[in-house]
Amino acid sequence: MMISERSATLDRTACERLDRDDPLRSFKDEFVLPPNTIYLDGNSLGAQTKGAANRAQEVIADEWGTGLIRSWNTAGWFDLPTTLGDKVAGLVGGGAGNTVVTDTTSINLFKAxxxxxxxxxTDAPERxxxxxxxxxxxxxxxxxxxLAEQLGDDYEVRLVDDAEVTAGFPNTMxxxxxxxVLTHVNYRTGRLFDMSSTTSAIHAGGAMVIWDLCHSAGALEIDLAGSGADMAVGCTYKFLxxxxxxxAFIWVAEALHNRATQPLSGWWSHAKQFDMSPEYAPAEGIRRxxxxxxxxxxxxxxxxxxxTFGRADMAQVxxxxxxxxxLFIDLVEARLSAHPVEVITPREHEHRGSQVSISHPEGFAIxxxxxxxxxxxxYREPSILRFGLTPLYIGFTDVWDTVEALRDILDNRTWDAPEHKLRSAVT
Amino acid sequence: MMISERSATLDRTACERLDRDDPLRSFKDEFVLPPNTIYLDGNSLGAQTKGAANRAQEVIADEWGTGLIRSWNTAGWFDLPTTLGDKVAGLVGGGAGNTVVTDTTSINLFKAxxxxxxxxxTDAPERxxxxxxxxxxxxxxxxxxxLAEQLGDDYEVRLVDDAEVTAGFPNTMxxxxxxxVLTHVNYRTGRLFDMSSTTSAIHAGGAMVIWDLCHSAGALEIDLAGSGADMAVGCTYKFLxxxxxxxAFIWVAEALHNRATQPLSGWWSHAKQFDMSPEYAPAEGIRRxxxxxxxxxxxxxxxxxxxTFGRADMAQVxxxxxxxxxLFIDLVEARLSAHPVEVITPREHEHRGSQVSISHPEGFAIxxxxxxxxxxxxYREPSILRFGLTPLYIGFTDVWDTVEALRDILDNRTWDAPEHKLRSAVT
Known part of the structure; x- marks a missing residue:
């Protein structure tokens, strides 16, 4: 069956049935979404968890307000980086004790x-x-x-195309x-890179690999340890x-924990944080x-x-x-074919993250x-409309309604109004 | 009048009168403190502001929950680093447009x-x-x-004693x-260093200076720009x-803004953050x-x-x-003289931050x-009891009651019980 035939048999009622049969449907109750909203930007900022406001109240009123400084011990603040780190690790195949939640993705990448x-x-100084x-x-x-500029000494960053990565670096390794350093999912197109085979190709070439999981953690099954990856970083504010x-988080393969220090070596990375020694000594393990x-x-x-994610089955996600x-791609192809719309996201499941990106010359206004x-x-330049698909709170009917709205906007040229052409600084 | 004579005339009633006459007394209502508590650790973690819980609710329920991704624009999230930065600057004499609130003190120090x-x-490569x-x-x-290890090439960190700093670096410049890189106030002893004369001595020696204001921002009047300082960093979770x-925050003198880039050059430091160009170009000004x-x-x-601090007069603080x-020092000298207690904090106002540190061989148990x-x-090793004095919510009676409790504990050796000798990881 062709893609367009597959979707031609679908209507809104069929989507409602898919939502009723969805094993993850109860998770939507764990989020607070505004009324009359379909939120397809959870790949940029995830939706509000229902427990967030209460948890903030507890931390502020009880832990900070009453516990005061003692809460670093009594409320477990001290261990939050490793406590949360292990929870992230459970979602990305990282194993216990290899992950900390701390700082931003960018800063964690610098450390890694x-x-x-x-x-x-040490091992290959010519590289x-x-x-x-x-x-x-x-x-x-x-x-x-x-980092390369700071290191000097001929360190250099080279940019490669996605096709070169997918092919195993035939021209650049x-x-x-x-x-x-690779993003696991291209943030614009939604292309997914195979972690296991890509890691193997990199190691075969004598290099190390750091994966950026910002657009994949919480969106798909990941097996960091099993893939042989060296390090990974990612954020918690998108799919998580x-x-x-x-x-953000940083994951380091256990065998590498103590092989080097990282330069942002503040007191939390010290072997004896509260000895207050003027001599640096790195902690063993991931706290480094x-x-x-x-x-x-x-x-x-x-x-x-x-x-919330800890209760979800990632295979179901x-x-x-x-x-x-x-469904999104099928409906776009079947129902928007009269318009200059192109699906940018790969069709093959093994190359697809958890978003659909389509292009249209008037993407911004649309x-x-x-x-x-x-x-x-x-919207992302040039001409790309991004739709994040977050399985915990987005359903099949949401996708139907979105493509229908797109069809209506395109058929009626609703986008072609002055108020839709104003560019804001952030989208 | 000798210090001990000054305090000998004081009793609790006199302290109550001082509290009644305190022009800052109404600020205590802006904080939520637990009952039957005197909180003298605001130099480590400041007390809960009364508005904190409500503000968190607004951000979570309204801005995140309802505004979702749009709140980066509509709720001003995008500009929080500079909005807060200018508020910090108002407290430390930094001038508008020279400060951002971001990351941690340690990371900001690395950037600076x-x-x-x-x-x-560029100017003096032999330094x-x-x-x-x-x-x-x-x-x-x-x-x-x-940082020195990362840079290699003979970069080196040398440690100097406080006396060498106070003397203007006669042996080390x-x-x-x-x-x-200087802390403005010694975190253990409470010694304050003179920003203006010390900065001048450093500049006369051909060096640059970065001040760490963690233990002085919000505790005393600071004139960063007027002192000629080059850069400063500090946290917001102590006196602020x-x-x-x-x-944390980072301040850079305006004349230096565009003289160099810093290596943690993530997208928020880019001249055109949302152009998503693969080529780095630093923003002009402090956003860099x-x-x-x-x-x-x-x-x-x-x-x-x-x-809250924006409504306080720093001269009164x-x-x-x-x-x-x-008062604290006077009472310790007058009332604890039978015990091996030593005041570590300098007596001279110009050398004193906003804490009193005293030592006793059994400091931890006390x-x-x-x-x-x-x-x-x-408690800080070795043998030091630290008492932070935060003028917005600590009064003279609190000081009286603290020294009285100390006297009672020392006179009756209350500290000499097994439960007071157990060391926890964090104090």
């Missing part, structure tokens, strides 16, 4: 890349090139450029390459619903990747999102995500018109 | 020191030594050691010194009452010192603390702080006994 390059400087996708999230590229700007004091409030709110994006109707996706 | 060394590498106090907060020292682990995405929740709660610590009575200070 610095440590990896230091390991390579001074860092490869990363040209379409990696720009902040990752900028952090690597900042030279004996100069020390490190490859940790709250706006909630802290901590730096300074974390926000107990934002960490605790992020934990609510992780706890992935299956539903693919079913949602299949997204503006959609948002006016309460359907919230986002 | 990296940029300063880069400026010096490769960083001086810092041996008794600077250890995390600062570790960050500088991490050589032509090799690129940068001096931003909440547990709330984000941002890195990744901040927590809107912890930033917004921190803002409540800053707003400083005057009351000194009156409180004068602090444990005090905390059991609801009087919360903290």
């Amino acid at each position: 890349a610095s440590a990896a390059l230091k390991m390579q400087a 001074r090139v860092i490869l990363t996708q040209r379409e990696n999230f720009p902040s990752d590229i900028y952090m690597l450029q900042g 030279t004996a100069e390459v020390a490190l490859v 619903n940790g709250g706006p700007g909630s802290p 990747y901590l730096t300074g004091t974390h926000s107990a409030i934002s960490m605790s709110v992020a934990e609510v999102g992780l706890n 992935r299956a539903k995500s693919l079913a949602l994006s299949d 997204m503006s018109a959609l948002i006016e109707r309460g359907i919230i996706g986002d | 020191a990296s940029a300063a060394l880069k400026m010096q590498a 490769r030594v960083i001086l810092t106090q041996r008794e600077n907060f250890p995390s600062d020292i570790y960050m500088l050691q991490g 050589t032509a090799e010194v690129a940068l001096v 009452n931003g909440g547990p682990g709330s984000p 010192y941002l890195t990744g995405t901040h927590s809107a929740i912890s930033m917004s709660v921190a803002e409540v603390g800053l707003n 400083r005057a009351k702080s000194l009156a409180l610590s004068d 602090m444990s006994a005090l905390i059991e009575r609801g009087i919360i200070g903290d």
